[in-house]
Amino acid sequence: MEDVIPFSRPFRSARELENLATVLASDHAHGDGRFTRSASARIAALSDADHVLLTTSCTHALEMASYLLDLGPGDEIVMPSFTFASAANAVARTGATLVFVDLDPTTGNIDPVQIAEAVGTATKAIFVMHYGGMPVDMPAIGAVAREHGLPIVEDNAHGLGVDAGDRTLGTFGVLATQSFHDTKNVHSGEGGALLVNDPALVDRAEIMREKGTNRSQFLRGEVDKYSWVDWGSSYLLSELNAAVLDSQLEEFDGIQRRRLEVWDRYATELADWAGESSVRLMLPPDGIHAAHLFYLLMPSWELQGRIIRHLRERGVIATFHYVPLDSSPAGRRFGRVLRPLDRSEDFSRRLVRLPLWAGMSEDQTTRVIEAVQSFRL
Ligand SMILES: *Cc1c(COP(=O)(O)O)cnc(C)c1O
Numbered sequence: 243m244e245d246v247i248p249f250s251r252p253f254r255s256a257r258e259l260e261n262l263a264t265v266l267a268s269d270h271a272h273g274d275g276r277f278t279r280s281a282s283a284r285i286a287a288l289s290d291a292d293h294v295l296l297t298t299s300c301t302h303a304l305e306m307a308s309y310l311l312d313l314g315p316g317d318e319i320v321m322p323s324f325t326f327a328s329a330a331n332a333v334a335r336t337g338a339t340l341v342f343v344d345l346d347p348t349t350g351n352i353d354p355v356q357i358a359e360a361v362g363t364a365t366k367a368i369f370v371m372h373y374g375g376m377p378v379d380m381p382a383i384g385a386v387a388r389e390h391g392l393p394i395v396e397d398n399a400h401g402l403g404v405d406a407g408d409r410t411l412g413t414f415g416v417l418a419t420q421s422f423h424d425t426k427n428v429h430s431g432e433g434g435a436l437l438v439n440d441p442a443l444v445d446r447a448e449i450m451r452e453k454g455t456n457r458s459q460f461l462r463g464e465v466d467k468y469s470w471v472d473w474g475s476s477y478l479l480s481e482l483n484a485a486v487l488d489s490q491l492e493e494f495d496g497i498q499r500r501r502l503e504v505w506d507r508y509a510t511e512l513a514d515w516a517g518e519s520s521v522r523l524m525l526p527p528d529g530i531h532a533a534h535l536f537y538l539l540m541p542s543w544e545l546q547g548r549i550i551r552h553l554r555e556r557g558v559i560a561t562f563h564y565v566p567l568d569s570s571p572a573g574r575r576f577g578r579v580l581r582p583l584d585r586s587e588d589f590s591r592r593l594v595r596l597p598l599w600a601g602m603s604e605d606q607t608t609r610v611i612e613a614v615q616s617f618r619l
């Protein structure tokens with residue numbers, strides 16, 4: 243049998259080994275060195291953001307966001323049910339309650355109408371996630387947030403550098419987060435970033451990342467000693483990871499171009515099969531997305547498992563995605579819903595993601611397409 247086509251494969255950038263060797267040969271392997279500065283500047287330029295702090299993960303950046311917003315018991319956060327557990331963990335850790343709402347089936351993104359219904363006197367913030375880098379409905383969500391004076395936090399793990407017309411993803415919320423886990427478009431093994439878009443939060447974010455000390459100010463020569471000034475933890479990314487990240491970010495345009503080529507072939511070459519099979523292909527409004535993932539929405543729940551098995555038998559690893567948080571054991575413990583989230587459940591049970599990574603060859607892409615086309619409902 244031909245080689246198995248994995249669902250995803252971490253990108254290998256040209257300069258990462260050389261960068262790593264530079265760090266290891268130096269006397270500076272902890273964070274905040276030359277590669278941290280360079281990678282942060284690249285993310286800032288890609289995102290059009292003023293303040294970028296590299297972190298140990300996106301989960302930790304979300305945790306920082308929850309602490310920066312001073313969430314605590316009695317507070318409520320409105321967030322999507324169809325997302326990864328990270329934002330929910332970050333909020334639950336503070337003792338605040340999660341209010342999960344349903345999605346817009348066009349994109350899988352949080353539905354602004356349901357946000358408006360869920361906001362109450364205890365609501366402290368709205369958390370959103372741009373699924374596949376498809377922008378959430380920012381005008382509508384922004385209007386709800388302004389009406390109630392609520393900050394927005396963007397989990398932008400999928401959407402680094404996505405141009406959403408009048409702004410770039412990651413600059414819409416007061417705080418936004420990126421992931422550099424090795425399943426993401428650009429990676430450092432593990433890693434993340436916090437984009438601080440409210441200048442009033444920058445100093446505290448820096449202190450929080452440096453174990454509650456003002457070491458960053460000390461390193462810039464702004465204070466002559468550093469001490470413990472606030473609550474913090476060890477959220478700073480190691481220079482070793484930053485060295486890999488910097489090299490990957492250097493090739494960002496090429497990575498995106500190669501991922502987009504695969505994405506475009508799926509969208510074009512699977513269209514007829516999808517039409518005949520009543521399958522819906524991923525349909526990004528205005529064509530805006532991050533080429534992070536490509537999905538099919540099968541016409542029934544039962545067909546999700548069937549096509550995944552069919553593809554696996556042909557050496558193609560496809561997979562489902564998030565199990566809605568509201569129906570998960572921890573979601574039931576830390577959160578609540580206004581009503582059953584039928585659309586999240588339906589979306590989750592019909593969705594199938596195809597392999598997508600920057601190094602996929604034309605042949606491999608063709609094999610995935612032919613394996614999908616050979617599935618008869
Ligand atoms: C990958 C991912 C995360 C977690 O990122 P880490 O860097 O592994 O913590 C969070 N949210 C979303 C939407 C993700 O896809």
